[in-house]
Amino acid sequence: MGGTAKRHSSQLLWMSVFFIIRRKINMLDMKMIRQNVEYVKEKLATRNVDASTIDELISLDEKRRDLIVNTEKLKAERNEVSDKISQLKRNKENADEQITRMREVGQQIKDFDAQLLEVKEKQNNIETHLPNIPADDVPVSLTEEGSIELRKIGEPRNFEFKPKAHYEIGEDLNILDFQRGAKVSGSRFLYYVGKGAMLERAIYNYYLDRNDAAGYTEVIPPYMVNSESMFGTGQFPKFKETQAGFEIKDTDLTMIPTAEVPLVNYYRDEILSDEQLPTKFTALSPAFRSEAGSAGKDTRGLIRLHQFNKVEMVQFTKPEDSWNALEEITAHAESLLKELEIPYHVIELTTSDMSFTAAKTYDLEVWMPEQNRYREISSCSNTLDFQARRSHIQYRDENDQLQYVHTLNGSGLAVGRTVAAILENYQNEDGSVNVPKVLQPYMNGLEKIQ
RNA sequence: GGAAGGUUGGCAGAGUGGUAAUGCACCGGACUCGAAAUCCGGCGAACCGAUUAUUUUCGGCGCGCAGGUUCAAAUCCUGUACCUUCCUCCA
Numbered sequence: 001m002g003g004t005a006k007r008h009s010s011q012l013l014w015m016s017v018f019f020i021i022r023r024k025i026n027m028l029d030m031k032m033i034r035q036n037v038e039y040v041k042e043k044l045a046t047r048n049v050d051a052s053t054i055d056e057l058i059s060l061d062e063k064r065r066d067l068i069v070n071t072e073k074l075k076a077e078r079n080e081v082s083d084k085i086s087q088l089k090r091n092k093e094n095a096d097e098q099i100t101r102m103r104e105v106g107q108q109i110k111d112f113d114a115q116l117l118e119v120k121e122k123q124n125n126i127e128t129h130l131p132n133i134p135a136d137d138v139p140v141s142l143t144e145e146g147s148i149e150l151r152k153i154g155e156p157r158n159f160e161f162k163p164k165a166h167y168e169i170g171e172d173l174n175i176l177d178f179q180r181g182a183k184v185s186g187s188r189f190l191y192y193v194g195k196g197a198m199l200e201r202a203i204y205n206y207y208l209d210r211n212d213a214a215g216y217t218e219v220i221p222p223y224m225v226n227s228e229s230m231f232g233t234g235q236f237p238k239f240k241e242t243q244a245g246f247e248i249k250d251t252d253l254t255m256i257p258t259a260e261v262p263l264v265n266y267y268r269d270e271i272l273s274d275e276q277l278p279t280k281f282t283a284l285s286p287a288f289r290s291e292a293g294s295a296g297k298d299t300r301g302l303i304r305l306h307q308f309n310k311v312e313m314v315q316f317t318k319p320e321d322s323w324n325a326l327e328e329i330t331a332h333a334e335s336l337l338k339e340l341e342i343p344y345h346v347i348e349l350t351t352s353d354m355s356f357t358a359a360k361t362y363d364l365e366v367w368m369p370e371q372n373r374y375r376e377i378s379s380c381s382n383t384l385d386f387q388a389r390r391s392h393i394q395y396r397d398e399n400d401q402l403q404y405v406h407t408l409n410g411s412g413l414a415v416g417r418t419v420a421a422i423l424e425n426y427q428n429e430d431g432s433v434n435v436p437k438v439l440q441p442y443m444n445g446l447e448k449i450q
Numbered sequence: 451g452g453a454a455g456g457u458u459g460g461c462a463g464a465g466u467g468g469u470a471a472u473g474c475a476c477c478g479g480a481c482u483c484g485a486a487a488u489c490c491g492g493c494g495a496a497c498c499g500a501u502u503a504u505u506u507u508c509g510g511c512g513c514g515c516a517g518g519u520u521c522a523a524a525u526c527c528u529g530u531a532c533c534u535u536c537c538u539c540c541a
Contacts, residue, residue, distance in 0.1 A: 068499050072510045079469080079510090082522050086468035095521080102521040252531095271496085392496090402496080 028130055029389065030061060043133045046140045046351035053126060060123040067119060071112035078105050128237055132386040134351045135360040141350035147363075153334070154343030156367045157425060163369040164431075166423035167301035170196060172431050173449060176302070187299070188291060188306040192419075195449045199422070199435070200309065202442035204284045204415045207311040207336060211412055214332050216282035216313055221262030223285055224253040229265040232391030234357035234383070246288045246306075255288035259312035260409040264387055267316065267405075272395040277405060278317040278325060282412065284309060302420040303375065309415035315408040316393065319385065322406035326382040329410040330362045333378045336413055340436045342421050343367040345374055357383045364413070366421040377417045380410030 033040050037058060041051045081098050088095040139146050170176030175196025181189035192200050212218055230236040230245075235257060239245055246255040256262060263281045272279075287310050298304035313332070317325045330346070337344045349361040358381035365374035385404035388394070394402045426434045432450035435443055 065499065068510080072499065075511085076509055078521080082469070085521060089468075099521040106521070394496090 028127070028133065028386070030127070034058065034061065040133065044130065046134060046142070047131045047354075048142060048352055049130060053130075057123065057126045057130075060119055060126070064116065064119045064123055067112055067116040071109055071116060074105055074109050074112065078102060078109065081105075128231075131354075131356045132234075132359050132383060134354065134358075135382075138354070138360050139348060139350045142352050144350075144353060146350045147353060148348045150346045150348055150362070152343075152345040153338065154341065154367070156343050156369065159369060161429045163424060163427060165301060165370040166368075166420040169423045169427055169431065169433060170302075170419075173433070175199070175449065178300070186306070188304065190302070190305070195443075195446070196419070198443055198446075199439070199449070200415055200419055202435075202439045203418050203422075204309060204311055205442050206439055207412055207415070208282060208284055210336055210339075211282035211311065211313060211332075214280075216280040219263060219266070219281050219283045221256075221259055221266070221283050221285060223256050223262075223288075224248065225256055225261050225265065226252045227254070229261055229268065229391075230254050232268050233261045233264045233387050234355075234390060235261065238356060243292050244290055246290060256285060257289050258287050258310065258409075259283040259285040260314060263312060263314040264393075264407050264409070265391055267393045268391040270393060271402065272316070272393070272405065274318065274395055274397055276316075277395060278315050278321060280316075281314045282311060284311050284415075286310075302416040305416060308417075311412050311415060313410045313412045316405045317408065318395070318397070319403065319406050322382050322384060322408060325406075325408050326360065326362070326380060329408055329412075330364070330380040333364055333380060333410050333412045337364065337366065337377070339438050340418070340422070342418075342425050342436075344377070355379075355381065357381070357386050359384045359386065366417070367425065368421060369424045369427075375417065375421075376414075377421065378411040378413045380408070382406065382408050 028040070033054070037054060041054045044054065045051060081102055085095045085098050085102070088098070134140075139148055141147075164172075167176060167178065171178065173195070175192065175194055177191040177193050181191050184191075208218055227236060230239065235245070235254075239257070240247070245257050248254065262285075263283055266281065267279075286307050288307055289305075291304055291306065294304060302308070313329055315322075315325050315329060334344070334346065344364050344366045347363050347365065349358075349363055354361045361379055361381040363376050364378040364380075366377045367373075368375050384406050387407045388404040393405050393407070395405050397403050422436060422439075423433055426436065428434065428448075430450075432448050434448050435446055440447060
């Protein structure tokens with residue numbers, strides 16, 4: 001058992017190495033890079049990619065194409081001579097001379113192919129680690145500073161008492177149980193109990209209903225996905241190297257860090273017709289994150305957990321529509337906060353703050369009274385064709401030409417953090433918490449948790 | 451978890467070592483006032499490279515995927531994924 005398990009996992013390792021090589025995966029179009037070397041260097045420099053990396057990529061690409069020319073020449077010869085051999089054999093003539101020669105050619109092909117594989121591997125390793133090129137209007141910054149506040153909606157409430165932290169409120173009301181979460185699972189886990197569980201459920205049902213009304217098709221996706229899916233949306237390979245997620249041992253499965261992964265990969269390796277665009281999906285799912293590297297940050301409360309619920313929105317659009325779609329998806333996420341009457345602001349992330357796949361990102365941050373600051377509750381991004389290239393999602397345009405679709409994702413919204421925001425913003429001096437009006441129908445008319 | 455069968459172009463479907471039949475669909479043409487039917491011709495996804503760079507042409511790859519044997523693999527060998535059916539088990 002132990003032996004087979006071990007062999008099994010080493011095979012999986014090879015599988016995960018090879019699926020990268022097997023298909024030509026361009027997150028950025030190699031032809032585009034080749035033709036715009038300086039532009040790419042300049043753009044990626046704003047995302048901490050060294051110019052020498054691009055130089056190395058270019059030289060590997062040249063080497064690769066040279067090898068292809070050489071090896072294909074030999075393969076063409078082999079095909080031709082093989083044809084002759086088969087004719088000779090059919091005529092019962094002697095083909096020994098040709099066969100001997102081809103034996104040699106075959107060896108040469110093998111040698112070139114081995115070299116080619118090596119170069120491809122190196123090239124792929126660089127390519128798959130290059131982040132998306134930021135859109136031209138994204139603020140440039142190499143530090144965390146520099147994001148732009150686009151608008152601020154709603155006035156933070158004036159408290160006549162010292163507002164409590166959401167985790168205190170939740171523990172005092174017996175609706176959040178972090179102690180037992182830690183006992184049963186560990187830190188960064190909790191139980192929602194009673195009206196707390198009901199509040200969580202009310203929020204995500206409310207979100208799903210609103211998203212449905214906005215034209216998103218509701219989906220219940222798998223919560224574990226294979227490596228190719230993780231690759232398609234841009235989590236792998238970096239995610240794997242930094243151990244940012246939970247991978248299931250001895251399998252090829254990873255617990256999803258966001259529903260974006262199964263939603264975008266829904267159409268992986270498919271060609272859509274242009275009537276299918278735009279397609280809009282929404283899903284409630286738990287999100288699983290190891291939070292490696294965030295030790296000591298947000299150790300209490302609902303802000304940073306290993307498992308949290310999130311309602312996600314994903315759109316597949318034609319290239320010319322994706323920038324409008326980003327505004328639309330953001331506006332829709334905002335409408336949810338407006339209806340919940342929680343103060344928030346919208347910021348535009350900087351080049352280095354954006355996720356690996358994003359060309360442009362808006363974050364929505366809600367006001368947290370006890371922390372006296374805004375905290376992220378939604379992130380809406382346009383990845384352009386970055387994910388579509390990795391996951392091979394194309395469509396036939398009106399001229400019957402194949403084109404990559406554009407993909408967008410946005411939280412609509414993070415559920416656990418919504419609970420936190422409601423507890424803090426709607427708290428009363430006596431420790432009770434009012435239920436936002438729009439959620440009351442989802443809580444059997446309950447107006448206050450006490 | 452065990453067993454058997456399967457996976458070939460948009461679809462259907464042949465092909466057990468000599469380089470992917472055939473049908474439907476599709477594109478072009480003929481016939482027609484036009485269409486259908488019929489006939490003739492063409493193409494068979496995607497991907498990669500060279501060439502041309504508005505159009506092209508040539509080649510590689512390509513029969514679920516990955517290895518191996520061979521001058522040559524859809525075909526033989528090994529591994530593996532998925533689908534179907536039957537046991538087993540289970541919400």
